[in-house]
Amino acid sequence: MSLELITAICFATVVAGTPLVLVAIGELVCEKAGMLNLGAEGMMSVGAVAAFVIAYWSGSAAFGLCAGILAGALLALIFGLITINLMANQVATGLAVAIFGVGLAAFLGKPFEARVIAATPPLTIPVLSDIPLIGRVLFQQQSLVYLTWVIFGLVVWFLAKSRGGLVLKAVGESPAAAHAVGIAVNRVRYLAVLFGGAMAGLGGGFLSVFYTPMWTEGMIAGKGWIALALVVFATWRPWRVLLGAYLFGGVLISQLFVQSSTLQINVPAQLLSALPYLATIVVLVLISRNAQMIRVNSPASLGKSFRAD
Amino acid sequence: MTNRRQFIQASVSGSAILGLGLAGCSKSDDKKSGSAIKAGFVYVSPIGDAGWTYQHDLGRLEMEKSMAGKVTTSFVEKVAEGADAERVIREMASSGNKIVFATSFGYMNYVEKVAKDFPKVVFMHATGYKSGENFGNYNARFYEGRYLTGVIAGKMTKSNILGYVAAFPIPEVLQGINAFTLGARSVNPKVDVRVIWVNSWYDPGKEREAAMTLIAQKADVVTHHTDSTAAVQAAEEKGVYACGYHSDMSKYGAKAHLTATTHHWGAYYTKIAQEVIGGTWKSGTIWGGMKDGFIKLAPINASVPQPVKDQVAKIETDIKAGTFHPFSGSVKDQSGKERLGAGKTMSDEDLGKMDYYVQGVTSKLPKS
Numbered sequence: 001m002s003l004e005l006i007t008a009i010c011f012a013t014v015v016a017g018t019p020l021v022l023v024a025i026g027e028l029v030c031e032k033a034g035m036l037n038l039g040a041e042g043m044m045s046v047g048a049v050a051a052f053v054i055a056y057w058s059g060s061a062a063f064g065l066c067a068g069i070l071a072g073a074l075l076a077l078i079f080g081l082i083t084i085n086l087m088a089n090q091v092a093t094g095l096a097v098a099i100f101g102v103g104l105a106a107f108l109g110k111p112f113e114a115r116v117i118a119a120t121p122p123l124t125i126p127v128l129s130d131i132p133l134i135g136r137v138l139f140q141q142q143s144l145v146y147l148t149w150v151i152f153g154l155v156v157w158f159l160a161k162s163r164g165g166l167v168l169k170a171v172g173e174s175p176a177a178a179h180a181v182g183i184a185v186n187r188v189r190y191l192a193v194l195f196g197g198a199m200a201g202l203g204g205g206f207l208s209v210f211y212t213p214m215w216t217e218g219m220i221a222g223k224g225w226i227a228l229a230l231v232v233f234a235t236w237r238p239w240r241v242l243l244g245a246y247l248f249g250g251v252l253i254s255q256l257f258v259q260s261s262t263l264q265i266n267v268p269a270q271l272l273s274a275l276p277y278l279a280t281i282v283v284l285v286l287i288s289r290n291a292q293m294i295r296v297n298s299p300a301s302l303g304k305s306f307r308a309d
Numbered sequence: 310m311t312n313r314r315q316f317i318q319a320s321v322s323g324s325a326i327l328g329l330g331l332a333g334c335s336k337s338d339d340k341k342s343g344s345a346i347k348a349g350f351v352y353v354s355p356i357g358d359a360g361w362t363y364q365h366d367l368g369r370l371e372m373e374k375s376m377a378g379k380v381t382t383s384f385v386e387k388v389a390e391g392a393d394a395e396r397v398i399r400e401m402a403s404s405g406n407k408i409v410f411a412t413s414f415g416y417m418n419y420v421e422k423v424a425k426d427f428p429k430v431v432f433m434h435a436t437g438y439k440s441g442e443n444f445g446n447y448n449a450r451f452y453e454g455r456y457l458t459g460v461i462a463g464k465m466t467k468s469n470i471l472g473y474v475a476a477f478p479i480p481e482v483l484q485g486i487n488a489f490t491l492g493a494r495s496v497n498p499k500v501d502v503r504v505i506w507v508n509s510w511y512d513p514g515k516e517r518e519a520a521m522t523l524i525a526q527k528a529d530v531v532t533h534h535t536d537s538t539a540a541v542q543a544a545e546e547k548g549v550y551a552c553g554y555h556s557d558m559s560k561y562g563a564k565a566h567l568t569a570t571t572h573h574w575g576a577y578y579t580k581i582a583q584e585v586i587g588g589t590w591k592s593g594t595i596w597g598g599m600k601d602g603f604i605k606l607a608p609i610n611a612s613v614p615q616p617v618k619d620q621v622a623k624i625e626t627d628i629k630a631g632t633f634h635p636f637s638g639s640v641k642d643q644s645g646k647e648r649l650g651a652g653k654t655m656s657d658e659d660l661g662k663m664d665y666y667v668q669g670v671t672s673k674l675p676k677s
Contacts, residue, residue: 008525016518113357116538116561119546212513212539217355219513256522260472260503260672269478269506269675 003133009253010137015211017249018148019044019203023227024234024241025155026199031231032159033192034172034301037079038094040200041224042101047072047201048208049109052215055208056112061120065144065205072201073194075101080193084186087305098224106217117213142210144202151199156238168192172299175306185306200224226277233284236297244284251276346408346586348372348578349401350384351394353413354511359556360536361510362386364572365412365435371575372582380582390415395423402427408585410578411435420444431585436481438661440594447577450598451481452488452660453628454570456635457606457621458552459492461567462530463500464617465550466493472523472531473504474516474540478675480663482534485570488635489532490669496620503528504672511536517543524549530567541566550610557607569607576602596657600629636660641668 023040030037050071055064079097082088122140129139159165170178171188179185207223208215226248234240255272288294350369352362366384373382383406388397394416401409402423408431411420417437424432424444432444440446462471471493475482486504493500503526505519516535520543523531532552533540538561544551545562553559553569577597584590597603606625609618627633636655640648642665649655666674 005526008522012518012521012525110355113355115358116542119542207514212517212542214513214537214539214542216357216511216513216537218511221512221514253518253522256505256519257526259675260505260519260523260526267675269508272675273508 005257007133007136009250009257010133011140012253013246013250014137014141014145015249016252017246018142018145019206019211019223020227020230020245020248021148021152021242022203022206023200023224024230024245025152025238026196026203027227027231028234028236028238028241029155029159029168029199030192030196031236031302032172032299033168033189034175034299034304034306035080035083035189035193035196036090036094036303037076037097037193037196038091038228039075039079039097039101039224040196040227041220041222042098042104043072043075043197043200044204044207044220044224045102045105046075046108047204048220049105049112049204049215050201051205052109052117052208052213053112056115056117059117061209064209065202068201068205068209069198070201072199072204073197076193076197076200079197080190083305084189084193087307090303090305102218102220109215109217112215113217115214117209119213120210142206144206144210152238152242159238169299172301175301175304179306179308185308189306200227203227226280229281230284233281233288235288235294236299237288240284240288244280247283248276248280251279345379345381346582347404347406348380348382348408348410348582349404349406350382351388351397351401351409351411351413351416352384352386353388353390353415354536355387359538359553359558359561361555361572362412364555365410365574368574368578369410372578375575375579376582379586388416395419398423398432399426402430402432407431408433408582431581431590433581438594440592442592445581445590445592445594447595447597449572449603450596451570451572451604452484452635453598454604454606455485455488456492456628457625458532458568458570459489459494460496460621460624461609461613461617462489462532462550462552463493463495463497464620465567465613466497466500466530468527468529469497469499469501470526470528471500471502472520472526472528473502474519474523474531474533474535475504475506476510476535477508478506478664480661483663483665483674484660485534486670487640487663487667490667491635491640494669500669502670502672504666504670506675507535509535513537513539516540520544520551521547553607559607559610564610564612566607566610567613568609571605571607573602573605598628599625600631642666643668643670643674 027040047068051064051068054067055061082093083090123143125139129135167183171185175185230241230244234244255275354362356362356366369382385397388394398419410433412435414436417434417439420432420434421439424441428443434446436448437446473486490502503523507515507519516537516539520531520540524547530550531540531544533554538558541551541553541558541562544565550567551562551565552567555572557569557571559566634654638649638653639651642648
């Protein structure tokens, strides 16, 4: 395999993994506060359609992404109202949000189907991008790819080192105890849910504005569900989420390269298509199979409503 | 999944419920103009502005225009190839439509069922293999256009690698890949065609990834047998060439778009309507090609040199005159086995059973 080919595969892997990183890291923060929002697919869909429509009208990808963030957060706000204020079941509400979001996006996006916006050129970072292999893979990407890394870094720092992260985790572990020491549990949970929605919307926007770039119904194609699965299989640890997302992207891209190469591999194409899902889950389950670590890392109050008595 | 048109799979079963609601969004141009007959169209995907369904809708509009006052039409888009299709087809037949056009492979068995219950209604099904008393079927020789795009691609490539994004390994798709390869090899024997299967008729993200992968492997002309314009857009972005499919996709890639194999159903739909009105319609099967106007090439890009255009025009004339068949012998498959003897042309039966790659395709055909 030539260096050029490896570079091409790695480059495409980073692109394919980026939306998953965004959505999964948002969901991780949300779940760390004890809020299980299964609506990622729906929030990504409305984010994608809003981002595309605004980018189409304004001609600006940045405006589009802002709209995507807002749309995702807005849908998350509805989830918050129902589960935090009205204390409805989070699983059922999350599923409803997923279904509602996908349908709403299809409805709103109807007039924009098959419209095209100009592709945004990548943002090449001088000097660094000249390094062989790494330069092409890491420093000739879309601006949002870099932003994803920044967001990821901030979330890692926030969860591990900041007081805010501690508060968030306390709420997720024991809302009653957090409440007792004077933390506004539901406010923290709202913020976490909104962040999750915003990231899902941004991930959706990446797909419709940077990746395809077009809007079509069903274009999210299950990526929201994969992101949810990543968080669980990565046992709520950010670095494993990152690994899982790029692993998924890597296998996805590699199977395409295998198909079109002259290698004689006699495997049904359907199986190759399923490979990214299988590989990601198997690897994450293997590295995270320590039951005690799962118990330690999974937020104790995940999915449970809280009422301050 | 070897459905002719796969319903865009909703990721949650629940969204299919919403889909049912949307499938009801039909538009009717019913003007109740005296003796006009009604014709109904069932579409598998949204009309959009390029692709399989879009071309059928152009056909509907053309028929409506040329039969003004005699035919009124209505359509239902995004009808899944399942029980929902039967409901829609039955509804169309029972609401006074004299002709029902069902434009996707997966509707076949439902059309067959409903046709028996409505003997006075004419049912026309696209791309299937069944027919009946009041149930005809029609299809197009897409491979004729593919051969010509192959000739252009073979002349325009510098890397001698051509890329092909394909949906499912069914005979219709394999005919396209093989015709494209034979066309390219007829003018450039060094050409090597690479295929990626995306296992979906319509998934812009995956189609794009596949096209990008082919381009990364040095393919400098890509084409696709999937429904979106993603491959053409990817080619435009990467500065390579593309051949569109279904529709003229030049507005998605002004520089990239060399030409496209386009589908034209309008004249045929008009003919069927005239026959039904005149009482001369008979059930049957038609597999129309360039000669019948079912298949045309989109305008060829200005970057293609005139001699190539002339050569393509010559072959096109020969195909129309019946003096040239894209699958004429000898045709060898990848393993070197002769599938068609020298001097022979392939029978429709053999075409309909195609399950191999010809020499020149370097990818391996997946087992299905």
